Each structure stands twice: as structure tokens, then as C-alpha cells.
Amino acid sequence: xxxxxxxxxxxxxxxxxxxxxxxxxxxxxxxxxxxxxxxxxxxxxxxxxxxxxxxxxxxxxxxxxxxxxxxxxxxxxxxxxxxxxxxxxxxxxxxxxxxxxxxxxxxxxxxxxxxxxxxxxxxxxxxxxxxxxxxxxxxxxxxxxxxxxxxxxxxxxxxxxxxxxxxxxxxxxxxxxxxxxxxxxxxxxxxxxxxxxxxxxxxxxxxxxxxxxxxxxxxxxxxxxxxxxxxxxxxxxxxxxxxxxxxxxxxxxxxxxxxxxxxxxxxxxxxxxxxxxxxxxxxxxxxxxxxxxxxxxxxxxxxxxxxxxxxxxxxxxxxxxxxxxxxxxxxxxxxxxxxxxxxxxxxxxxxxxxxxxxxxxxxxxxxxxxxxxxxxxxxxxxxxxxxxxxxxxxxxxxxxxxxxxxxxxxxxxxxxxxxxxxxxxxxxxxxxxxxxxxxxxxxxxx
Numbered sequence: 001x002x003x004x005x006x007x008x009x010x011x012x013x014x015x016x017x018x019x020x021x022x023x024x025x026x027x028x029x030x031x032x033x034x035x036x037x038x039x040x041x042x043x044x045x046x047x048x049x050x051x052x053x054x055x056x057x058x059x060x061x062x063x064x065x066x067x068x069x070x071x072x073x074x075x076x077x078x079x080x081x082x083x084x085x086x087x088x089x090x091x092x093x094x095x096x097x098x099x100x101x102x103x104x105x106x107x108x109x110x111x112x113x114x115x116x117x118x119x120x121x122x123x124x125x126x127x128x129x130x131x132x133x134x135x136x137x138x139x140x141x142x143x144x145x146x147x148x149x150x151x152x153x154x155x156x157x158x159x160x161x162x163x164x165x166x167x168x169x170x171x172x173x174x175x176x177x178x179x180x181x182x183x184x185x186x187x188x189x190x191x192x193x194x195x196x197x198x199x200x201x202x203x204x205x206x207x208x209x210x211x212x213x214x215x216x217x218x219x220x221x222x223x224x225x226x227x228x229x230x231x232x233x234x235x236x237x238x239x240x241x242x243x244x245x246x247x248x249x250x251x252x253x254x255x256x257x258x259x260x261x262x263x264x265x266x267x268x269x270x271x272x273x274x275x276x277x278x279x280x281x282x283x284x285x286x287x288x289x290x291x292x293x294x295x296x297x298x299x300x301x302x303x304x305x306x307x308x309x310x311x312x313x314x315x316x317x318x319x320x321x322x323x324x325x326x327x328x329x330x331x332x333x334x335x336x337x338x339x340x341x342x343x344x345x346x347x348x349x350x351x352x353x354x355x356x357x358x359x360x361x362x363x364x365x366x367x368x369x370x371x372x373x374x375x376x377x378x379x380x381x382x383x384x385x386x387x388x389x390x391x392x393x394x395x396x397x398x399x400x401x402x403x404x405x406x407x408x409x410x411x412x413x414x415x416x417x418x419x420x421x422x423x424x425x426x427x428x429x430x431x432x433x434x435x436x437x438x439x440x441x442x443x444x445x446x
Contacts, residue, residue, distance in 0.1 A: 001026055001048070001154045002164065004068050008052055009156060011077045019055035019095035020158045023290065024048075025332045027151035032117075034124045034144050042117070049332040052080045058089030064333045092317040098160045099323070102287035102294040105278045107167040111195035112148060120146050123172060123201050127191075130205030131176045137216060138209045142186075143175040153286075161292035169194050169283055171427060174205050178212035185218065185387075185399075187211030188233075192283060192427050211366060215387055218399025220446040227362035228405065228441040229355065229391075229420070235345070235433045236426035237371040241382075242273075242409065243340040243429060246300055247326070248315035257380040257409060258306060266306045267413035270347040273301040275310055275340045277325055282342030284430040290329030290336035298324045304414070312338040345419065345433040352420040355437050362391040363400055363443060380409035386443075404444035415439045 005022045012020035026048035033041040050073075051064035061084025065076045128144040148170035156162040171192040178185050189207035191199045230238065250256035258266065267273070277295030279285050288294050291313055299307045311319065312327030315338050327336035356364070365388040375382035383406040390397045420435030 001152065002156070004050055004073070005154050005156050008050060008073055008077065009158060011074060012052060012054055012080070013158060015077055015081060017054040017077075017081060017158070018057065021053040021055075021095060021161075021291070022050060022156055023329065023332055024050040024154040025151055027149060029149040030117075030120065030147065032120055032124050032146045034121070034128055035141070037125055037128065039121055042121075050076065051332040051334075052076055053335070054080045054084050055093065055095045056081075056084045058091050058093055059084045059087040060090070060093045061085070061087060062335055092314055094313065094317055095157055095159050096161060096291040096293060096313045096323070096327075099293050102163060103278050103296070105165075105285050105287045105295070106280060107165065107194075107285050109168060109194035111197065112168050112170055113150065115196050119196055120148070123196055123199060127172050127174050127201035127205040130202040131174050131209040132205075134206045134209035135178065135213045137178045137180050137213055138176055139179045140177050141174055141205070141208075142177055143173065144205075145173045147171055147173075155288070155290075155292045157292065163288055163292060165287050167286065170196065170199065172199050172201050172204050174208040176208040176212045178209065178216055180216040183216060183218075185212045185215035187213070187215070190427060192425055214366070214389060215399040215401060218387060218401035220402050221390060221400055221443070223443060223445045224361065225440055225442050227359050227391075228438050228443070229352075229359075229362065229364045230368075230436045230438065231364065231366050232422060232424050232426055232433050232435060234365050234368045234386075235436045236428045236431040237368055238375070238409070238412070239343050239345070239431050239433060240429050241372060241375045243343055245409075246309055246340070247338045248309045248311045248319060249338045251309055252315060252318055255378055257378055258309070261306050262308060264306055265304050265414065266410060267301050267304040268416035269304045270419060271301055271304050271413065271416050272299075272346040274299050274344050274346070275324070275326065275342065276344050277341035279342050279344065279432075281425065282430055282432075283425065283427055284341040286341070289325045289327045291323070291327035293323045293325045293327060295325040295341065298326075310338055310340060312336055314338075340429065342430045342432065344431075345423070345436075347419045349421040349423070349434060350418045350437075352422050352435055355418055355420060355435070356391055356396065357394040359391045360393060364389040364391060364396065365405065368405065375409065382407065382409065406442045406444060412438055412441070415441070
């Protein structure tokens with residue numbers, strides 16, 4: 001693909017581009033769905049394409065193409081230059097400069113490519129069987145899916161940035177329905193890795209089944225203010241809202257609840273939060289971002305104190321700082337935008353069993369509905385529906401359903417009093433988080 005990249009760069013210069021950046025990719029993906037121990041769906045797809053940004057005295061034009069023929073590449077350059085000609089100049093829109101060699105990050109495992117479809121199907125079937133065998137109250141596994149992807153990235157610009165890497169990953173997912181006395185509850189789980197040997201389909205299926213069965217018999221409870229434990233699934237959802245508020249783009253547009261809070265206490269003193277684009281196990285790790293800037297670990301919160309924000313080249317220029325390597329692209333068909341890579345919560349861990357044993361009245365939240373739509377990223381206020389398990393006198397005391405969790409994100413962060421010892425990767429934007437234990441949360445019930 002570097003042949004295509006270099007040709008697009010040559011054409012862009014030849015046709016008058018003052019600065020140019022070419023981003024190309026070629027990828028394969030597979031998806032297998034099984035139902036009642038039979039393959040219901042098996043798909044494989046390939047894609048390749050190239051995107052071009054041209055910089056003309058502050059004006060930026062972008063175009064992309066999946067047809068890599070000579071005529072198509074010429075048209076690509078013409079479209080990008082044409083788009084630049086009708087774009088207003090912006091002094092902060094500049095071509096990314098070389099920032100030194102990228103770090104060595106191992107994000108490709110050749111074992112995945114060697115796996116057969118029979119092995120992939122067997123893995124999905126094992127996950128479904130584990131769920132069905134876990135408890136007689138499990139009536140069906142609505143979705144059991146295996147999926148993987150393999151992508152190669154190539155990037156070069158006229159300022160001298162040049163690099164490539166290959167990345168792959170795979171996962172299995174189970175979504176279970178359990179039934180008792182006419183009540184139906186759901187549970188989900190997943191397992192992720194870079195090859196099939198790193199996946200645990202039996203644990204995935206069993207956990208999804210257990211999460212569904214735990215909620216059977218769930219009821220409403222009276223409204224109360226209590227200690228709440230957000231399990232890693234739910235914690236990751238809230239952190240997804242935080243991640244957008246911690247970008248420089250949101251701050252500069254006045255859309256972040258963290259604006260103006262650098263150096264101030266925004267979370268409990270035990271809380272650390274970082275964006276780590278080079279974590280060896282991170283699903284969004286890479287040697288460089290979608291602009292060619294080396295990825296790195298960026299501290300966001302230390303000891304509960306807000307340290308700073310995430311930047312791409314554009315937002316860094318506006319702030320007069322350097323990019324943090326967070327110019328992320330969805331594909332060759334999209335422009336880079338400042339986003340998190342791997343969000344990681346760290347701090348002193350407490351065994352989750354000890355946490356529960358120390359709570360007189362509380363709720364272990366295992367599912368929250370509408371976190372993104374129910375949370376205001378500017379004010380931080382949220383109100384979301386939750387399901388979970390009641391905690392009474394240090395013991396789990398049955399399921400809770402159809403109740404509401406209401407607070408604001410800053411108060412929630414500041415009232416974190418413990419972190420569980422159950423940290424795990426959640427592929428909801430790639431988050432490594434334990435359970436979060438929060439005091440004084442309002443729960444609206446019966």
C-alpha cells in the first residue's frame with residue numbers, strides 16, 4: 001500500500017498542494033453467529049482505501065476513495081484540492097510534523113490469521129453451550145457471536161511523517177435470556193484477545209447466564225440514598241461519557257464539565273485515570289495515531305486531581321501545547337478527531353467481597369440503561385435506569401430492577417471510596433476498570 005500512498009503524495013504535490021497527508025488501510029473481518037448449536041450466520045469482508053488531506057494556507061480539504069486505480073487516485077487529489085478551495089482558512093489547521101520514532105507496540109498476533117473457520121465456529125458453539133448448561137432457568141441464548149479483525153495502516157505526509165503497522169483482535173459475546181415464574185431477565189458477557197487461545201468461551205457463556213439468573217425475582221425497592229457499587233460493565237459506560245469530556249475539543253467548545261478544573265480535585269483521592277495508547281493489552285493500542293503522532297500514556301487524573309486533557313494536532317495548536325497522540329480515525333473514510341484510546345482506572349484495590357461485606361445498605365449495579373443519553377456532558381448531571389443486586393448487612397439480598405440512579409459526575413467521582421480488585425478490559429471504547437464504590441448516591445424506587 002505504500003506504493004499507493006507515495007503516488008497520491010506525488011500527485012498532490014504535482015497539482016499544487018502545499019501540504020498533504022495520506023492515510024491508507026487494508027483490512028479483513030469475520031463474524032460468526034450461532035443459535036441453538038447451529039451456525040446461523042458466517043460473513044467475511046475485506047476493505048481497502050485511501051484518504052487524503054491537503055493543507056493550503058490554513059484551508060483543509062479532504063477526500064477518500066476505495067478504488068485505487070490510477071484514474072481514481074487522480075480524481076481523489078482533485079476532489080481534496082477542490083474541497084480546500086471552498087474551505088475557510090483556519091490558522092490552527094496545520095500539517096502534523098514528525099515527532100520522533102514511535103514506540104514499539106506489539107498489537108499483532110500471527111496466530112489469529114492461522115485459525116480456521118472450524119475453530120472459530122467451535123469457539124462460538126462452546127460459549128453458547130456453556131450458557132445453556134449453566135442453569136435450567138436459561139431458556140435461550142439470544143446472541144452468541146464470534147468476531148475478529150485484521151487491519152494494516154499506512155500513513156505518510158509531505159512534512160516527513162511516515163509509518164505503518166498491523167493490528168488484529170478477536171472477541172466472543174453472549175447475550176442470555178433467563179426465565180422464572182413468567183419473569184424474563186437478560187445477561188451478557190464477552191471475552192477478548194488477539195488470538196483464539198486468549199478467549200475463554202466457557203467463562204463468557206457462564207457469566208452471561210449467571211448475570212441473567214441473578215436478576216430473576218428482582219423487584220423495586222423504596223427510594224434511598226446509599227452506597228453503590230458500579231461493576232466494571234457499568235463503570236466502563238460512565239467512563240465513556242468522561243472520555244469525551246476530557247478531550248481538548250470539548251473543553252475548547254465549552255462542552256466539558258472539566259473546563260477550568262485543571263489542578264483541582266475532581267475525584268476521590270484514591271482515583272487515577274489515564275489514557276494509555278501503548279498498553280500491551282489495550283484493544284486500541286497503536287504505535288502512532290491517525291495523524292502519525294506517536295501514541296503514549298497520558299495522565300488525566302492523579303490522586304483525584306485533574307492533570308489535563310487529550311489533544312490532537314488541531315486542538316494542541318489552539319492551546320499552544322503538543323499533541324498527546326489522540327488524533328483518532330474511524331477508517332480511511334474519516335478525518336482524525338481527538339478521542340481516547342485505552343482508558344485505564346488505577347489505584348489501591350480492595351477485594352470486592354470485602355467491599356460488599358462492609359456495606360450495611362447498598363446496591364451492586366450490574367446494568368445501566370441509557371448512560372450516554374442520560375448523562376449531560378456539560379453539567380455532568382445524569383439520571384439512568386439500573387438493574388442490580390441489593391446489599392443488606394454485608395450480603396447480596398436479591399435482585400433490584402426498574403429503579404433510577406441520579407447524581408452528577410463530579411459528585412460521583414469525588415465520592416468514590418474504594419476500587420475493587422476485579423479490573424477487566426471492557427470493549428466499550430477499550431476501558432480497563434474495576435468496580436467503583438461510591439457513597440451517597442440517590443436511588444429512586446417505589
